[in-house]
Amino acid sequence: MFKKVMNTMMAAAMVLAMTGCSGSGTPSNTPAAEKIVPVSAFEYDTSNIKKPEITIRNPTGVLKDILDNGVIIVATAPDNPPYEWVYEDGTTLTGSELYLAKYIADILGVELQIEQMDFNAVLTSVDTGKTQLAMAGFGWKKDRDENFQLSKGYHSSTSGASCHSLLVPADKVDDYKTFADFAGKTVAAQASSLHQMYVEDQLIPEGAEMELVAGFDQGVLNLTSGKVDALATSCSVALQYADQSNGQIAKSTVEFDLSMYGAYEGTVVAAKKGEESLIEVINQILEFVNENAIYDIMYKQALDEAGMIDVQ
Amino acid sequence: MGPGIIEVFLQYWPLFLNGLIGTLKYAFIAVLFGSMLGIVVAIINMSKNKIVSTIGSIYVNVLRGTPLLVQMYIAYFFIPMAVPALSFLSKEQCVILSLILNSSAYVSEIFRSGINAVDKGQTEAARSLGMSASHTMQKIILPQAVKNILPALANEYIAMIKETSLAGTFMLYELMYTRTLLANKFLVWQPLFIIAGIYLVVTMVLSALVRAMEKRLSVSD
Amino acid sequence: MTDEMKLIIEVVDLQKNFGDLKVLKGINEKIYKGEVVSIIGPSGGGKSTFLRCLNMLEIPDGGHVYFEGEELDANSTDLDQHRQKIGMVFQLFNVFPHLTVLDNITITPILEKKIPKEQAEKEAMELLETVGLSDKAKEYPRKLSGGQKQRLAIVRAMAMHPDVMLFDEPTSALDPEMVKGVLEVIQNLAESGMTCVIVTHEMGFARKISDRVLFIDDGIIAESGTPEELFDHPKNPRTQEFLSQVL
Numbered sequence: 001m002f003k004k005v006m007n008t009m010m011a012a013a014m015v016l017a018m019t020g021c022s023g024s025g026t027p028s029n030t031p032a033a034e035k036i037v038p039v040s041a042f043e044y045d046t047s048n049i050k051k052p053e054i055t056i057r058n059p060t061g062v063l064k065d066i067l068d069n070g071v072i073i074v075a076t077a078p079d080n081p082p083y084e085w086v087y088e089d090g091t092t093l094t095g096s097e098l099y100l101a102k103y104i105a106d107i108l109g110v111e112l113q114i115e116q117m118d119f120n121a122v123l124t125s126v127d128t129g130k131t132q133l134a135m136a137g138f139g140w141k142k143d144r145d146e147n148f149q150l151s152k153g154y155h156s157s158t159s160g161a162s163c164h165s166l167l168v169p170a171d172k173v174d175d176y177k178t179f180a181d182f183a184g185k186t187v188a189a190q191a192s193s194l195h196q197m198y199v200e201d202q203l204i205p206e207g208a209e210m211e212l213v214a215g216f217d218q219g220v221l222n223l224t225s226g227k228v229d230a231l232a233t234s235c236s237v238a239l240q241y242a243d244q245s246n247g248q249i250a251k252s253t254v255e256f257d258l259s260m261y262g263a264y265e266g267t268v269v270a271a272k273k274g275e276e277s278l279i280e281v282i283n284q285i286l287e288f289v290n291e292n293a294i295y296d297i298m299y300k301q302a303l304d305e306a307g308m309i310d311v312q
Numbered sequence: 313m314g315p316g317i318i319e320v321f322l323q324y325w326p327l328f329l330n331g332l333i334g335t336l337k338y339a340f341i342a343v344l345f346g347s348m349l350g351i352v353v354a355i356i357n358m359s360k361n362k363i364v365s366t367i368g369s370i371y372v373n374v375l376r377g378t379p380l381l382v383q384m385y386i387a388y389f390f391i392p393m394a395v396p397a398l399s400f401l402s403k404e405q406c407v408i409l410s411l412i413l414n415s416s417a418y419v420s421e422i423f424r425s426g427i428n429a430v431d432k433g434q435t436e437a438a439r440s441l442g443m444s445a446s447h448t449m450q451k452i453i454l455p456q457a458v459k460n461i462l463p464a465l466a467n468e469y470i471a472m473i474k475e476t477s478l479a480g481t482f483m484l485y486e487l488m489y490t491r492t493l494l495a496n497k498f499l500v501w502q503p504l505f506i507i508a509g510i511y512l513v514v515t516m517v518l519s520a521l522v523r524a525m526e527k528r529l530s531v532s533d
Numbered sequence: 534m535t536d537e538m539k540l541i542i543e544v545v546d547l548q549k550n551f552g553d554l555k556v557l558k559g560i561n562e563k564i565y566k567g568e569v570v571s572i573i574g575p576s577g578g579g580k581s582t583f584l585r586c587l588n589m590l591e592i593p594d595g596g597h598v599y600f601e602g603e604e605l606d607a608n609s610t611d612l613d614q615h616r617q618k619i620g621m622v623f624q625l626f627n628v629f630p631h632l633t634v635l636d637n638i639t640i641t642p643i644l645e646k647k648i649p650k651e652q653a654e655k656e657a658m659e660l661l662e663t664v665g666l667s668d669k670a671k672e673y674p675r676k677l678s679g680g681q682k683q684r685l686a687i688v689r690a691m692a693m694h695p696d697v698m699l700f701d702e703p704t705s706a707l708d709p710e711m712v713k714g715v716l717e718v719i720q721n722l723a724e725s726g727m728t729c730v731i732v733t734h735e736m737g738f739a740r741k742i743s744d745r746v747l748f749i750d751d752g753i754i755a756e757s758g759t760p761e762e763l764f765d766h767p768k769n770p771r772t773q774e775f776l777s778q779v780l
Contacts, residue, residue: 442617
């Protein structure tokens, strides 16, 4: 009880201290510096990007709807730069995954329509048929695969995009060198995210405890207020927040081992269970993307537009 | 960590302004149409016909007894499915529709209690003069009920301002949504305080106006 | 004066319950045109309930109420018409606070009898004169004292030209100094020939102006008679007991 009170007071004091903190140190994405207005996903120009020749055999289910109506409806949660996010004007939807969505739409010869909602609603929306394809930074997970039609994973050829790590207090970076160092520690991860899976698979067996948060920003607050010891996230996001924190938090040197996930490495897209026709075509496209490092193009542009630091 | 609250506010004030406008707009639409619907629901609830009034009270109890967020999710996902005639509604409109329905339930109770709060003796006097039931309601009861209803309606608007914050979950551009926009700029905690501050200022100002209105209305007592 | 007295109100075996409580246990009575009938009795005895049955503000559970030969029926569409001819004055005045004094009086004639506004206002002003309130015509009731409000209530009822006036303890809620003013108005009304039924605790007043007095106790008319008979020579022991307590 006393500990709780002390923690709350510390958090409050920390917050109050930050209130006065006015631009002490200039984060590298100070908007005052240069304002890049990102390209809207709908206006992303794929005409100079190589495209595969795909064969569409006997389209059924939503694929048939997509081709008949000339529109593909993609669900996403635009709160995850650089992959999918909405610019400060409140209307420009952009991000590397959304650029990929446009690419897919152009290959299929249809228009792109994007429905934005919170992360937890994205999968439900393909299930209820409100949308046709879910793209929100999903990783392959067994339970997800059982309930939805998941595609193969796409990834960037640079390890930057598929590097996942943790944020820890800056003064504790040296305490964590291996997974075993997290024994007895509390690690936060966004619920239903890839990182929840990584923590479950790689840190909990070592004796760590996991705390789920609904939104990633909640996780950041938990970390800075000392309620958790670490926060699992992608390397690029970790670097971004570390930079923003004026030396308070830092990216850990520990990175998750992705080799155990084999062919499912990378980000998958999801459709309603049974929509094999659509996912089969998506897989053709994604195979081409992986072989030709297509996603790198989108990732790099999105990273710049989000004002984020590249991991490499 | 990062820029302070004031800095963020000064830099991004247009976002917050747009968000606030969205909030005030959605709340107004919800209460305006909710009131129109609410009057109908109130009349249904006051009906002497048991079946009719039971339907009315189920409507009110469901909408007041379940969380607004749940109602929004249901409206968002299932209205187009369950009522094909309404599938033309955009996601934004579905969410606003759920706000309107929710408001109508609360407003109908405001009307009912406002009308019931008028002294019974007024009805007795009017009816014993030989005034018809409808004239009594129109000319004697309703004008007096307005005094009770208006402040309560205004308070409903203020409450709705806070409730529209849930619409941000569905990416409608109101005040809470600015949190998502700024999270995309990796500003995680500053917006929370700014948003809370704006809600506080707005609700305090409006509450003061409501108190002034109540004072003016009660002058005739 | 004709030989035959016109029967205005007839009550046959009137019964009223509130839940399990039998408040009126079978009342029979006739009230004739021009009569001034006072009703006295202990609280809870049923006097107000009886009065309120006469214009169906309370709906009887048994028996019949006849007004000018026609039975009053709470479900009938004629009830409003009948009520226009029965004026009622309440203990708590029940004036309309959101209407001016003048509008309080004219609203019902204009709405229900379709009397043109000008004419209604002219008559209303004349009525206000008779009770000394003509200078308050444009005021709102909140500016009036209790006694003034009750006088307003009386002329408001009179504006409909009723055939009978019912008074439900008209002075019980007034400060003592205002009681006299209101009683004077009622007295003038009675002396002008209006049929009046008055529930009251003002024994002296009842004695002065009534043609008959009814003593209602425990749901029945325990005794009735002229004021002299009832006040000076009560026959029923209950009447005697009641009078000994209040006089």
